[in-house]
Amino acid sequence: VDDNLLGLTLADLQLLGQDLGERPFRARQLYRNLYRRHCFSLAEMTDLSRSFRERLAGRFTIRLPAVERRDRSGDGAEKFLFRLDDGHFVESVFIPDEDRITLCLSTQAGCAMGCEFCATARLGLQRQLGAGEILGQYYAIAAARGLRDQAVNVVFMGMGEPLLNYDAVMTAFRILADPEGTALSRRKITLSTCGLPDGIRRLGLEPVRSRLAISLNATTDESRSRLMPVNRRHPLAELLAACAEFPLIRGERLTIEYVLIRDLNDTDADARRLIRLLRPLRCKINLIPYNEIPGVLLRAPLEARVAAFQTLLVAAHYTAIVRKSRGADIRAACGQLAAAVPGSGETPPE
Numbered sequence: 432v433d434d435n436l437l438g439l440t441l442a443d444l445q446l447l448g449q450d451l452g453e454r455p456f457r458a459r460q461l462y463r464n465l466y467r468r469h470c471f472s473l474a475e476m477t478d479l480s481r482s483f484r485e486r487l488a489g490r491f492t493i494r495l496p497a498v499e500r501r502d503r504s505g506d507g508a509e510k511f512l513f514r515l516d517d518g519h520f521v522e523s524v525f526i527p528d529e530d531r532i533t534l535c536l537s538t539q540a541g542c543a544m545g546c547e548f549c550a551t552a553r554l555g556l557q558r559q560l561g562a563g564e565i566l567g568q569y570y571a572i573a574a575a576r577g578l579r580d581q582a583v584n585v586v587f588m589g590m591g592e593p594l595l596n597y598d599a600v601m602t603a604f605r606i607l608a609d610p611e612g613t614a615l616s617r618r619k620i621t622l623s624t625c626g627l628p629d630g631i632r633r634l635g636l637e638p639v640r641s642r643l644a645i646s647l648n649a650t651t652d653e654s655r656s657r658l659m660p661v662n663r664r665h666p667l668a669e670l671l672a673a674c675a676e677f678p679l680i681r682g683e684r685l686t687i688e689y690v691l692i693r694d695l696n697d698t699d700a701d702a703r704r705l706i707r708l709l710r711p712l713r714c715k716i717n718l719i720p721y722n723e724i725p726g727v728l729l730r731a732p733l734e735a736r737v738a739a740f741q742t743l744l745v746a747a748h749y750t751a752i753v754r755k756s757r758g759a760d761i762r763a764a765c766g767q768l769a770a771a772v773p774g775s776g777e778t779p780p781e
């Protein structure tokens with residue numbers, strides 16, 4: 432049984448408080464202590480009665496995932512390797528920019544999607560993370576780096592496919608976006624998917640949801656199916672239809688992520704096909720130069736190619752941003768998260 436209070440919603444805590452014979456506002460105080468005040472010690476929650484705290488402590492604990500290792504990149508990014516209660520490992524990345532900080536969180540240990548270009552894929556799916564383990568990455572990094580919530584963006588873009596761990600991801604999202612919880616703006620939280628139409632439709636029905644990013648990465652079914660096995664079950668037409676139907680709010684745009692791989696999807700013809708495919712969508716495009724991973728033959732694109740590709744998109748009036756690779760020297764960049772475990776015989780990140 433999970434006896435960790437971290438990850439419980441306000442409704443969960445209210446039931447629990449009721450069980451312990453407490454008035455409803457006590458659960459709200461507990462909730463605010465956890466998520467708003469980053470207080471993870473029952474002893475320090477002195478706004479709760481001693482007796483409530485003692486009865487809670489008899490049945491529950493508050494645990495953040497253990498920081499197993501920290502790797503600092505020369506560019507300021509920092510990768511955290513977390514050990515979960517049952518010994519599984521996940522990685523998260525702290526990415527500072529001039530005006531904001533982005534935390535890239537994992538939603539599964541490993542991943543089942545099998546994308547050719549991604550290091551996490553090679554782990555296979557180890558297990559789902561609970562909401563507390565997703566939030567735990569946030570709070571553990573916030574504690575380690577002394578973060579103020581207001582300055583933070585969250586992307587569910589680390590290890591795993593968030594739409595295949597829908598309930599836990601949504602629970603974590605709701606707490607992060609709750610003004611009484613972590614109180615991040617929901618516009619600062621992005622979920623990135625390899626493109627599962629059912630999950631996209633389900634997300635679209637949520638009254639409150641994160642922003643949505645789609646990892647497109649190819650412009651023909653043939654090449655996308657080769658890179659991303661998910662495309663064999665859900666080809667481009669089906670994915671793009673789900674995207675076109677996704678109910679955007681005022682001013683909102685989808686983010687289309689496109690990993691540029693040398694000679695494979697980075698030609699002018701690809702750029703033109705991409706423009707055509709995206710025409711029905713309100714979107715902006717993030718171009719991610721492929722980060723090479725050991726044992727995979729795919730190559731990073733030439734810089735001039737990246738620039739030419741971007742120029743074509745911009746000429747077609749798209750917002751197209753080239754995502755500078757961050758943390759590549761510590762294997763913290765997109766697609767490089769593989770939770771290499773110290774002392775396991777696997778190669779740890781240099």
Ligand code: SAH
Nearest residue numbers: 549591592623624625646688721722765766
């Ligand atoms: N499963 C989700 C989130 C994890 S992948 C998804 O597919 O979106 C996060 C992003 O990293 C995706 O856009 C993916 O296309 C990109 N990515 C994966 N491997 C990469 C690599 N080796 N180099 C650059 N980007 C990569």
